[in-house]
Amino acid sequence: MTATTVVVRVPTAEHMRRLGSALGQVAQAGDRFLLEGPFGAGKTTFVQGLAHGLDITTPVGSPSFVIETRYTGRLVLYHVDLYRLDRIEPELLEALEEHLFGEGVTAVEWAERLPGDLRLGGARLLIKAEDGDGRRVELTSGDERLRRAAAFDPE
Numbered sequence: 232m233t234a235t236t237v238v239v240r241v242p243t244a245e246h247m248r249r250l251g252s253a254l255g256q257v258a259q260a261g262d263r264f265l266l267e268g269p270f271g272a273g274k275t276t277f278v279q280g281l282a283h284g285l286d287i288t289t290p291v292g293s294p295s296f297v298i299e300t301r302y303t304g305r306l307v308l309y310h311v312d313l314y315r316l317d318r319i320e321p322e323l324l325e326a327l328e329e330h331l332f333g334e335g336v337t338a339v340e341w342a343e344r345l346p347g348d349l350r351l352g353g354a355r356l357l358i359k360a361e362d363g364d365g366r367r368v369e370l371t372s373g374d375e376r377l378r379r380a381a382a383f384d385p386e
């Protein structure tokens with residue numbers, strides 16, 4: 232599976248949720264979404280859409296001091312935020328590995344902090360700011376199913 236990149240223009244927060252939702256609708260057990268981009272880029276906003284696409288009705292937020300939140304919809308979603316971590320303790324690493332390579336769907340904010348072997352095979356979403364509220368999402372994945380869903384027309 233050669234990973235290739237699709238670039239998606241995301242003009243508003245609502246579009247970011249729709250992008251997440253489109254990916255949530257096609258998500259399969261074991262999918263991993265590795266989110267990178269600065270504070271305020273829209274990573275949590277993306278995960279809100281992803282949860283919606285997975286038929287999760289519990290609101291997704293970014294609670295302080297919680298590293299992982301588990302939601303249940305069509306599949307289990309693990310929402311991981313590594314922002315507050317200085318270093319990843321071995322116990323946490325073990326739990327993350329189990330969830331990343333398990334039967335659920337995982338979305339990791341600040342995924343650049345994950346060790347390389349935990350990033351393997353994941354879909355990487357690099358979020359960059361553009362003019363105004365605009366964002367540009369570069370999705371790199373070996374999975375055509377995900378690249379296609381991301382390249383949808385959000386209008």
Ligand SMILES: Nc1ncnc2c1ncn2[C@@H]1O[C@H](COP(=O)(O)OP(=O)(O)O)[C@@H](O)[C@H]1O
Pocket residue numbers: 241242243244245246247268269270271272273274275276277293340364365366
């Ligand atoms: N095009 C856009 N995509 C995503 N978020 C946007 C966009 N435009 C504005 N926003 C706003 O930017 C903020 C992004 O916050 P959040 O998703 O929590 O970012 P992060 O989790 O990357 O820190 C939200 O307030 C959101 O409404």
Ligand SMILES: [Mg+2]
Pocket residue numbers: 274275293312340
């Ligand atoms: Mg966030």
